[in-house]
């Protein structure tokens with residue numbers, strides 16, 4: 001029923017940020033090299049994500065916003081080799097349940113783009129030709145207009161501004177972990193933040209943090225053959241002045257997914273506070289950490305919004321990271 005649909009939707013689509021997260025992930029899964037996020041009235045009037053990816057084929061259009069439709073995996077066993085963000089087939093359908101969705105799309109084989117207006121059930125209401133180039137544009141208008149309580153939350157100007165800040169942080173996370181993709185964030189037509197395509201995580205971070213910060217960071221890259229894990233980190237040098245700063249500027253990823261890593265943050269805090277010998281180090285301000293493991297070694301199936309990823313060998317990996325920080329940031333004098 002439509003009530004059940006509204007309830008399940010509200011687990012995936014909980015906020016403006018969650019909409020942007022799902023749409024950016026779809027654009028990345030589609031192989032886009034340019035992703036533009038547009039907000040009108042902090043996303044409440046309109047959220048739009050424009051990409052230049054593979055587009056949705058004419059055969060898939062009718063299904064794309066149906067519950068559990070995904071073009072990305074065909075069975076549970078595929079989860080062991082998951083290389084995409086999406087696999088549940090829930091986001092687009094959920095978005096249709098809580099906003100007015102239009103999808104404009106053109107594949108490499110189509111002569112012309114088509115714009116599809118979707119109804120609450122994720123069915124195509126009507127289709128008309130459009131002039132956009134190859135790629136997909138999803139726009140969601142009047143988010144939560146049928147969920148008065150959720151809409152009420154956004155009547156507060158301060159909360160709206162905070163939400164837009166979170167959108168900016170999220171766009172930066174994806175931009176940092178996908179250096180080769182161009183990202184633009186616009187709010188009511190003006191550019192809030194943008195990054196052109198660059199070649200490395202270093203260059204992407206340079207764009208976000210600036211050269212004086214980068215000069216104080218160490219670049220660490222290691223593999224652990226036993227745990228089958230790889231890590232790339234940018235961390236403050238032992239004597240870096242910026243360690244004392246307390247604003248939160250960390251980027252944490254597992255297999256390209258932005259995640260919370262409370263344990264790793266703790267490991268970092270311990271390592272740095274041990275040398276500073278006072279408790280000024282509340283948070284490691286500038287940290288980039290990307291853990292890559294075989295898809296078999298993680299469980300991304302915990303929650304619909306997937307910000308918590310379960311590493312099967314979490315304790316061993318944290319221990320390894322801790323030793324790595326000790327030996328590369330704080331090596332013992334010979």
Ligand code: ADP
Nearest residue numbers: 026030064070071086087088089090091092136
């Ligand atoms: P999932 O990402 O889990 O497959 P979604 O509900 O997010 O589920 O998307 C449903 C389907 O719609 C995708 O599997 C894909 O085929 C198609 N799709 C959605 N967004 C895009 C996009 N930006 N480019 C190409 N295809 C898309």
Ligand code: MG
Nearest residue numbers: 022026086091
């Ligand atoms: Mg998706």
